[in-house]
Amino acid sequence: MTADRLARLEDLTRRYARYRPCGAGLGVLWAGALLVMLTALFLWWTLSAYAAASASSVSLWRFLRSSPLVPPAWLVLAAAATPFAAWLGLTGIQDWVDGHFGAVESGERGVSCAGRIRGPHWMPSVLVGIMAVVLSGLLLVDATRGGNAVGIVGILAIAGWAIVWGRGSRDQLTQMVMLTLSIPPLYVIASTDAASKLAAGNLVIFGSYLVLMFWLLVQGATRFSGFLKVRRDLASIGPVEE
């Protein structure tokens, strides 16, 4: 057993552990598809409401700013289900990857997302938690004017799940996917409070999170390509002499 061979084994293991999480990067594709679908549903509903109001004399932005638009139950349900569907899909993809090649947990504290974002691994969960508290507070304040308790429960359920999900993974890409898929649904649910007038703000939120998701897709693709390279290297490495 040469020192080079041992160094190669070590390097392969480290790289595999780094590229394996988030379904070897494929989990981001699933998450991206979900966010695009939710955005499409949101846009379709918004544009339909704009057309139905025959408000062509005012711009869409002005219309959304001035109308107390409340999303329908189907859109709220779709939004609330998105983070859970993302987690289910990601778990399925990860199990498929691990079932074929085996799981390796990295010893690193918080696997970085291409080294661009640094910070404690609990930060995305905390951000979702803070956003949930702010938005449910908004609903609570407006409750006296007919706000809804179901919305508060929905927001807190998403935040609770985000914290559970976040605690279960030290991988930064998975954490960022969780953040990106948890915040827009919180806003959709919060806008069920007519007094909040969040319809216009939601357009900005969805736009921003789509841009973030695009960046995560690039990270996912990079990770998947790294994973394929490790697989090739694994296939080419000869057996250890028995």
Place this chain on the structure above:
Amino acid sequence: MKDQSLRAILDLDRVVHEPARLAILTVLSAAEEVEFLFLLKVTGLSKGNLSAQAQKLEAAGYLRTIKAFRGRMPVTSFRITDEGRAALLAYHAQMRALLPGRK
């Protein structure tokens, strides 16, 4: 000098010195927890041999076996222990002393 080298060779940890076990410990030292399936792929050992070598390493206290389930599938993973890490480091130090050109 010759006696010293002979002594150093005799002092080598026989548990670690065997190539398959050295490979297993090296892989485990690079991660926190490694599944049996990955060890099979990376070492190219047969299932039987890998199990036997892992048992010997566990008996020496160099690794810990973790049994879990993925869905309904039983999954076996391994973790290197502090003793295992120390034994691997000591083995590398001994080999460097024996073969000075070795990294």
